[in-house]
Amino acid sequence: MQIVCKNLTFAYGKRGVTAVKNLSLTIDEGEFFGIIGETGSGKSTFIQHLNGLVKPTTCDELTVGEFNLLDKKCDYKKLRSKIGMVFQYPEYQLFAETVFEDVAFGLKNFASLTKEETEKMVKEAIEVVGLDYEKIKNKSPFDLSGGQKRRVAIAGVLVTKPEVLILDEPASGLDPEGKEQLLSLLHSLHKSFVKTIIMVSHDMNTVVEHCTKVALFNKGEIYCSGRPSEVFFKLEGLEEIGLEQPLTGYLKKELELKGVNIESDLTVDDFVYNLVKKLKQGS
Amino acid sequence: MFYIPFTCEKFFWVLKYNKSIKRGSLLKIIEVKNLTYAYAKGKEVLKNLNIEIEKGEFVAIIGHNGSGKSTFAKLLNALFVPKEGEVLVGGLNTKDKNSVHEIRKKVGVVFQNPDNQLVASIVEDDVAFGPENIGAKREEIEERINFALDAVNMQEFRKRTPTKLSGGQKQRVAIAGVLAIKPEVLVLDESTAMLDPRGRREVIEIVKDLNKKGMTVILITHYMEEVVNADRVIVLSEGEKILEGTPKQIFAKKEELTRVGLSLPPATILADKLREKGVNIGEVLTPQELKEELCKLFVKI
Amino acid sequence: MKDVSFGQYYNTTSFVHKMDARVKILLSIAYIVAVFLVKEFHFYGFLAAFLFIVLTTIFSKVPFFSVLRSVKGILFFVIFSAVLQIFFNTAGEVVFSWKFITITDKGLLKAGFIVCRIMMIVMGTALLTLTTTPVELADGIESLLSPLKLIKFPVHEFALIMSIALRFIPTLMEETDRIIKAQKARGADFESGNLIKRAKAMIPILIPLLVSSFRRADELADAMDARCYSGSKGRTKYKKQRITYRDIIGFLVLAGLIVGIVFLNGV
Numbered sequence: 001m002q003i004v005c006k007n008l009t010f011a012y013g014k015r016g017v018t019a020v021k022n023l024s025l026t027i028d029e030g031e032f033f034g035i036i037g038e039t040g041s042g043k044s045t046f047i048q049h050l051n052g053l054v055k056p057t058t059c060d061e062l063t064v065g066e067f068n069l070l071d072k073k074c075d076y077k078k079l080r081s082k083i084g085m086v087f088q089y090p091e092y093q094l095f096a097e098t099v100f101e102d103v104a105f106g107l108k109n110f111a112s113l114t115k116e117e118t119e120k121m122v123k124e125a126i127e128v129v130g131l132d133y134e135k136i137k138n139k140s141p142f143d144l145s146g147g148q149k150r151r152v153a154i155a156g157v158l159v160t161k162p163e164v165l166i167l168d169e170p171a172s173g174l175d176p177e178g179k180e181q182l183l184s185l186l187h188s189l190h191k192s193f194v195k196t197i198i199m200v201s202h203d204m205n206t207v208v209e210h211c212t213k214v215a216l217f218n219k220g221e222i223y224c225s226g227r228p229s230e231v232f233f234k235l236e237g238l239e240e241i242g243l244e245q246p247l248t249g250y251l252k253k254e255l256e257l258k259g260v261n262i263e264s265d266l267t268v269d270d271f272v273y274n275l276v277k278k279l280k281q282g283s
Numbered sequence: 284m285f286y287i288p289f290t291c292e293k294f295f296w297v298l299k300y301n302k303s304i305k306r307g308s309l310l311k312i313i314e315v316k317n318l319t320y321a322y323a324k325g326k327e328v329l330k331n332l333n334i335e336i337e338k339g340e341f342v343a344i345i346g347h348n349g350s351g352k353s354t355f356a357k358l359l360n361a362l363f364v365p366k367e368g369e370v371l372v373g374g375l376n377t378k379d380k381n382s383v384h385e386i387r388k389k390v391g392v393v394f395q396n397p398d399n400q401l402v403a404s405i406v407e408d409d410v411a412f413g414p415e416n417i418g419a420k421r422e423e424i425e426e427r428i429n430f431a432l433d434a435v436n437m438q439e440f441r442k443r444t445p446t447k448l449s450g451g452q453k454q455r456v457a458i459a460g461v462l463a464i465k466p467e468v469l470v471l472d473e474s475t476a477m478l479d480p481r482g483r484r485e486v487i488e489i490v491k492d493l494n495k496k497g498m499t500v501i502l503i504t505h506y507m508e509e510v511v512n513a514d515r516v517i518v519l520s521e522g523e524k525i526l527e528g529t530p531k532q533i534f535a536k537k538e539e540l541t542r543v544g545l546s547l548p549p550a551t552i553l554a555d556k557l558r559e560k561g562v563n564i565g566e567v568l569t570p571q572e573l574k575e576e577l578c579k580l581f582v583k584i
Numbered sequence: 585m586k587d588v589s590f591g592q593y594y595n596t597t598s599f600v601h602k603m604d605a606r607v608k609i610l611l612s613i614a615y616i617v618a619v620f621l622v623k624e625f626h627f628y629g630f631l632a633a634f635l636f637i638v639l640t641t642i643f644s645k646v647p648f649f650s651v652l653r654s655v656k657g658i659l660f661f662v663i664f665s666a667v668l669q670i671f672f673n674t675a676g677e678v679v680f681s682w683k684f685i686t687i688t689d690k691g692l693l694k695a696g697f698i699v700c701r702i703m704m705i706v707m708g709t710a711l712l713t714l715t716t717t718p719v720e721l722a723d724g725i726e727s728l729l730s731p732l733k734l735i736k737f738p739v740h741e742f743a744l745i746m747s748i749a750l751r752f753i754p755t756l757m758e759e760t761d762r763i764i765k766a767q768k769a770r771g772a773d774f775e776s777g778n779l780i781k782r783a784k785a786m787i788p789i790l791i792p793l794l795v796s797s798f799r800r801a802d803e804l805a806d807a808m809d810a811r812c813y814s815g816s817k818g819r820t821k822y823k824k825q826r827i828t829y830r831d832i833i834g835f836l837v838l839a840g841l842i843v844g845i846v847f848l849n850g851v
Contacts, residue, residue, distance in 0.1 A: 039482070051769055080770070084769070085766075087769070094792065105771075109772055110771045146348055147348070173476055177545070178347075202479045205549050247550060251574060255577060268553055279562060362809055362810065384814060391811075394806065402748060403751060404718045404750065412808075416814065419820060421822065444754075446755060461810070461811065
């Protein structure tokens with residue numbers, strides 16, 4: 001499913017604050033798309049447009065695959081089963097008595113399935129996030145550890161087998177190991193279980209490491225977008241819009257100032273590889 | 284020539300030592316002795332912990348989720364009382380019920396979620412909450428509010444509603460609320476975890492600045508980049524202190540850190556990868572240090 | 585969700601803002617009594633009350649729109665009580681009748697009367713909360729209730745609970761909004777189905793909200809303890825309130841209103 005958005009503007013109330021201004025963005029199928037920006041830059045408001053939770057004030061085009069969100073007859077329920085959304089701290093939405101019921105919540109809302117079918121899909125969703133179905137299905141979600149809760153919440157979104165998965169700050173509050181595990185989970189989900197991943201984040205190092213494309217939001221507008229290596233290398237003044245340079249981008253730029261050009265993208269491994277190559281060439 | 288720094292250091296050490304002998308253990312603002320703590324029977328969150336913190340020190344405590352680091356914060360200001368062992372704050376025992384009020388005046392704790400720490404709907408009223416609790420007079424409260432809001436650079440937001448501020452600003456108000464009690468020790472219990480990079484930067488800058496002015500700081504975090512500012516790092520795992528040392532010493536122990544669910548600052552990770560490929564590069568903690576090292580390498584060529 | 589202005593302070597400095605909170609609370613109570621004094625079907629009394637609201641709004645520098653908006657939160661209640669009167673009041677002359685539905689003139693008048701009364705009261709109390717910070721409000725109530733300390737009523741705790749409740753309204757509303765959106769994203773439907781189905785659909789919102797409120801309460805208690813809170817004993821107050829000429833003018837204006845209403849009742 002390709003996502004196309006043209007000239008989207010969103011304002012709270014009639015004379016309220018404009019959260020998103022004249023925003024145009026296309027996200028192709030198969031991308032691991034990073035959306036970056038500080039709190040209040042409009043990134044959360046934007047992603048909530050993609051499954052119809054927020055309706056644009058004005059917009060020229062807003063389509064997700066075959067769904068036209070500007071059409072009044074748009075089937076939001078069907079759309080929401082195709083485009084899963086994981087909010088920040090998703091574990092705070094858990095409510096059911098058992099993990100099974102919580103994960104099955106989405107399924108029951110979207111379709112009437114037989115007991116066997118439901119069980120099969122819930123099992124698949126729980127296993128795909130790396131949890132033991134038999135061990136966990138009858139536990140109360142409130143008795144799990146923080147990391148497990150978050151996985152259960154993500155399973156609750158994956159259970160309808162969405163084509164697009166949107167995550168708002170999926171790693172916030174996790175310790176380094178938990179963060180690493182979650183990101184590798186997303187990596188393994190990408191292109192196997194879900195086709196497209198859109199991740200909202202303000203951790204630049206994570207974004208350059210995992211995303212195929214990024215868009216930088218600033219004050220409701222797109223500051224710039226493209227492949228991470230293009231975007232961060234060109235940019236000046238990231239600090240001013242509340243962000244930090246990714247480490248590799250910073251080093252690349254500083255070395256260039258010293259007359260050393262390193263041809264690499266911004267993932268750590270590629271940077272290290274090319275840096276070592278350069279050093280060997282030199283000596 | 285080489286003897287001078289050594290003797291200097293020793294001289295200061297002797298001086299410190301003498302001072303502490305003379306004034307009792309005044310230099311050690313916090314002493315944790317054989318501390319064990321458990322919420323329920325059998326499940327110990329902290330085990331046999333021994334930690335001493337000196338006045339003016341900047342100590343960082345790191346550990347995975349559930350390592351007991353937040354519990355530790357609450358033991359420092361008598362929100363929890365040790366099951367075994369003891370916690371002394373400026374010589375006062377947290378077990379002594381009559382000292383609790385005094386201890387909380389000495390140790391201010393800022394928690395993770397700024398929303399859940401603010402009691403009032405106006406910034407200045409919230410900052411006033413602490414001074415009101417310790418029974419300060421009106422003029423003194425005013426003076427304390429000014430001092431605290433200046434320290435966190437929030438004076439202009441004084442009349443605003445905290446709910447309308449950004450995460451970083453809210454957390455700065457929360458810090459001001461603690462500073463208004465004029466504590467000797469500032470404990471930050473994952474206070475940057477819910478903030479965006481700008482918010483985190485704001486908070487860390489304030490903390491560094493306070494420490495420079497003499498405040499003892501205990502920073503509990505799992506952002507490795509924040510730890511590089513500390514004088515000393517303590518690593519907790521499963522309720523036990525497993526490592527202790529300067530940031531450089533700690534981050535040289537990559538295997539041990541990864542084993543307990545932690546990692547290294549991004550610059551250190553990158554430098555490690557270069558070393559694995561046979562590049563001869565020094566120990567680094569920050570992007571700036573790494574840049575310097577890389578520049579040196581290319582200058583050699 | 586974000587439109588509800590009940591309990592929301594409007595930040596500015598004005599004549600009304602500077603008035604003593606205790607006085608404002610007493611005046612609000614007196615005002616409510618005044619509104620109740622308006623005799624049935626004597627609508628001029630409401631006109632006087634409305635005039636009073638407009639006047640106070642002007643002197644408080646609060647946009648009139650914000651005052652009006654306060655009614656929105658209880659719109660359902662207003663309509664409900666009006667409908668109840670229209671359909672179930674059988675006194676008076678019948679003006680409309682169809683099958684089992686009979687609408688009388690008395691019923692219509694009474695409905696209009698009740699709507700006016702509720703709106704006047706809500707707008708008046710909204711003015712109180714719009715011009716008084718929750719802390720001032722709580723302090724004011726604490727001060728007014730302080731005689732109750734004699735009978736061991738926990739006045740201070742009561743006031744603190746109220747001010748914290750008010751402080752957390754926007755936070756919890758934001759949270760509710762987020763949970764609703766999150767469950768909607770998982771296909772939850774709050775708009776269709778019968779009453780029982782809709783009530784059941786609230787469970788995925790209410791339980792997370794309850795859990796998070798407990799967590800917040802727990803954390804807040806720790807944060808308050810950490811900031812040396814130990815009850816009202818030995819506690820001082822940063823903002824002390826004093827009665828000024830403004831409060832006396834307030835008293836006089838309200839006295840005028842009551843006299844006006846009593847007079848209009850006789851017309």
